[in-house]
Amino acid sequence: MSELLPPLLLVGCGKMGGAMFDGWLKEGPAPSFIVDRHRDSVPPPHQLVRSLDAVPASFRPGMIVLATKPQKVDAVLPALAPFAAHAPVLSVLAGRTVESLATALNACLPAGSGAPAIIRAMPNTPSAIGQGMTVCYAPPPATSADRRLCARLLSAVGEVAWIDHEDQMDMVTAISGSGPAYVFLLAELLEQVGINHGLPAPLARQIARQTVAGSGALMQASGLDAATLRQNVTSPGGTTQQALAVLMAPDAWPATLDAALAAAARRARELSGPQPVS
Ligand SMILES: NC(=O)c1ccc[n+]([C@@H]2O[C@H](COP(=O)([O-])OP(=O)(O)OC[C@H]3O[C@@H](n4cnc5c(N)ncnc54)[C@H](O)[C@@H]3O)[C@@H](O)[C@H]2O)c1
Numbered sequence: 001m002s003e004l005l006p007p008l009l010l011v012g013c014g015k016m017g018g019a020m021f022d023g024w025l026k027e028g029p030a031p032s033f034i035v036d037r038h039r040d041s042v043p044p045p046h047q048l049v050r051s052l053d054a055v056p057a058s059f060r061p062g063m064i065v066l067a068t069k070p071q072k073v074d075a076v077l078p079a080l081a082p083f084a085a086h087a088p089v090l091s092v093l094a095g096r097t098v099e100s101l102a103t104a105l106n107a108c109l110p111a112g113s114g115a116p117a118i119i120r121a122m123p124n125t126p127s128a129i130g131q132g133m134t135v136c137y138a139p140p141p142a143t144s145a146d147r148r149l150c151a152r153l154l155s156a157v158g159e160v161a162w163i164d165h166e167d168q169m170d171m172v173t174a175i176s177g178s179g180p181a182y183v184f185l186l187a188e189l190l191e192q193v194g195i196n197h198g199l200p201a202p203l204a205r206q207i208a209r210q211t212v213a214g215s216g217a218l219m220q221a222s223g224l225d226a227a228t229l230r231q232n233v234t235s236p237g238g239t240t241q242q243a244l245a246v247l248m249a250p251d252a253w254p255a256t257l258d259a260a261l262a263a264a265a266r267r268a269r270e271l272s273g274p275q276p277v278s
Pocket of ligand 1: 011014036038051069076095
């Protein structure tokens with residue numbers, strides 16, 4: 001039997017925190033506290049509370065996971081600080097830099113406290129089914145033990161990669177953090193175009209969904225390059241070639257995706273520091 005994941009203090013259990021927690025539940029973390037205003041329940045032995053003030057001061061998490069919206073995080077830092085004095089913080093906030101978060105957290109700690117260990121990570125929602133992709137950045141004072149613990153937690157919900165340069169995180173966010181949304185949009189558009197061209201709606205939905213899901217599964221199972229898999233579909237002089245000539249024109253998908261990812265990365269940079277409360 002695999003070793004239990006350590007006790008967690010998860011602050012924010014919405015779409016992303018919830019996706020990770022649902023994945024961790026399959027591995028069985030040690031009894032943990034989940035702080036969230038909206039989630040209805042968590043299975044025992046874990047405890048759901050509405051505010052950090054309800055977490056016993058004696059609780060010693062192995063890892064604190066911060067997954068509130070960037071606009072909400074500064075409000076939770078004063079109550080989080082006593083726990084952060086004893087455990088590393090894994091932040092999944094888009095944009096917010098380690099230095100900015102450390103400065104804000106430090107301001108809540110008693111004078112003379114050591115600098116908090118903060119690991120910045122960008123996961124994605126397929127973590128809920130163990131198919132996530134998380135990229136991590138862990139500068140000192142995070143230790144190699146903190147990195148190992150973080151890798152253990154995140155590898156329980158998918159693949160993990162590390163970067164040494166924090167400025168790469170904004171493009172990572174644009175690609176793998178936001179990426180599932182682009183894939184789901186593709187499924188939506190395939191379905192809608194099918195309907196617009198006269199297909200029955202249930203059929204359009206079925207073929208769009210299974211095409212996206214099956215293509216992802218094939219890419220993973222085969223290990224082949226995406227370009228090879230694309231070429232395997234593209235018969236010379238056939239139908240796919242005609243569609244790809246439209247999509248691959250320089251001013252079509254290449255330019256559109258470049259602009260879209262640049263916009264997402266720009267927004268991540270805007271979120272690098274404390275945000276106005278919304
Ligand atoms: N959604 C994604 O695909 C995704 C991917 C990667 C990273 N992220 C990051 O994850 C974070 C959360 O995003 P989300 O989409 O899950 O948002 P969300 O709104 O679904 O979840 C945030 C949760 O935090 C809770 N919360 C906020 N303030 C609180 C407080 N003071 N006390 C207790 N609970 C509080 C809310 O109840 C909510 O359930 C963001 O920082 C985002 O950048 C999201």
